[in-house]
Structures are given as structure tokens and as C-alpha cells.
Amino acid sequence: MPEAVDYLMFALLIGAGATAVMDIWAAARERLLGIRPLDYALVGRWLAHLVRGRVCHDPIAASPSVQGERLLGWIAHYLIGIAFAATLLAFWGLGWARHPTLGPALVVGIGSVAAPFFVMQPAMGAGIAASRTPRPGVARFHSVVTHGIFGLGLYGAGWLASWLDTLAWRSVW
Incomplete structure (x- = not known):
């Protein structure tokens, strides 16, 4: 399989998997602690206004x-998770995807808190x-x-x- 296809497949699986782990954490946190998760409709609203030229809102x-x-x-939430997985692979390579280690996953996961x-x-x-x-x-x-949990999700999804x-x-390609 060409390396670019490997990269794409790993980024999709790892990013979507890690994002799902983060969502499971949000649901558990809401149920156990009563902390409401982020309303992704507001993210969609922001993106829709962004393409119309409005960047900042109050609130x-x-x-x-x-x-x-x-x-x-x-959709944006999962695409962003996939983009962070692609970033992980860009820095640590496909070797990391084939033999994941916790450190790089946590660096990217916790580092991703810079975005929000x-x-x-x-x-x-x-x-x-x-x-x-x-x-x-x-x-x-x-x-x-939550972003630390995303990092753990990157590691687990990597495995x-x-x-x-x-x-x-491998047998499909």
C-alpha cells in the first residue's frame, strides 16, 4: 500500500477513534458529575458565520x-480530531502508528488544548x-x-x- 494511503488511513482511524474517546468521556462526565459537554451546534454556528466573514461573537x-x-x-469536531491525528503522524511518522507510544499521543492531545x-x-x-x-x-x-483524554484516545486508537x-x-489493498 502506498505510504500516503497508509498515512490517510491511520489519520482517519486514530483521529476518529480518539475523538470518540473524548466524546465518551464527555458523556460520562455529564452523567457522573453533571457537567454539560460542549454544544457542537455552537461550533457549527461559529463556522457558518466565519465563512460569512464574522470571526468574533459576544457570545x-x-x-x-x-x-x-x-x-x-x-462534522468539524471529528475532522479536527483527524487533523490532530495527522499532525501526530507528521511529527512522529508512520512508525509511531505501527508501534504507538504514550508520550507523543499525550504531547499532541494536551497540546491540542491551544486550539480552544x-x-x-x-x-x-x-x-x-x-x-x-x-x-x-x-x-x-x-x-x-478533556484534551488529555483525547491524548489517551490517540494512544488507544493508535494501538x-x-x-x-x-x-x-493490508489484505484489502
Whole structure:
């Protein structure tokens, strides 16, 4: 199989798998701790307004809703997870995907918290690193933990993808 196809298959499996782990964590956190997960409709709303030229909102929930925003937000959520998996592979290579280690997965997972801290939260009216929320320290803590879980998901999904690589998709190609 050409290396580019390997790269794409691993990025898709690892990114989608890690994002699913993060979503399972969000559901468990809501059920066990009563902490509501991010409403991805708001992410979709932000993206829909972004393509129309509006970057910042104060807050995004007060901006007009957009048809299909929930679906758009969820698709973006998974594509972003896949993009972070591709970033992991770009730095550590396909060798990491075939023999995953925890360190690089946690570096990318925890490092990915920069995206909400410095892009999403400010653009959606929450300020840099949730500074304009009622409890910024708590919001930051939950963001870091959630992105750490994403890192663990990258590692776990990496192992699953490497196992599938040895068993299945080699014979398909």
C-alpha cells in the first residue's frame, strides 16, 4: 500500500477513534458529575458565520442560529480530531502508528488544548483560555483534562489501528 494511503488511513482511524474517546468521556462526565459537554451546534454556528466573514461573537449563543449548525459542528469536531491525528503522524511518522507510544499521543492531545484556548474560546466570546467565563480556572482545568483524554484516545486508537493494520486492511489493498 502506498505510504500516503497508509498515512490517510491511520489519520482517519486514530483521529476518529480518539475523538470518540473524548466524546465518551464527555458523556460520562455529564452523567457522573453533571457537567454539560460542549454544544457542537455552537461550533457549527461559529463556522457558518466565519465563512460569512464574522470571526468574533459576544457570545456565540447570542448570534443567530444557522440551519444545519449541529451537524456542521459535529462534522468539524471529528475532522479536527483527524487533523490532530495527522499532525501526530507528521511529527512522529508512520512508525509511531505501527508501534504507538504514550508520550507523543499525550504531547499532541494536551497540546491540542491551544486550539480552544487561543482560537475557539476567544472567537466565541469566552475570552482567551476561558477568561471571560464565570469560573475560568475550572473551565481551563476541564479543557486540559478533556484534551488529555483525547491524548489517551490517540494512544488507544493508535494501538487499535496498528492491530487492524496487521490484520485487515493490508489484505484489502
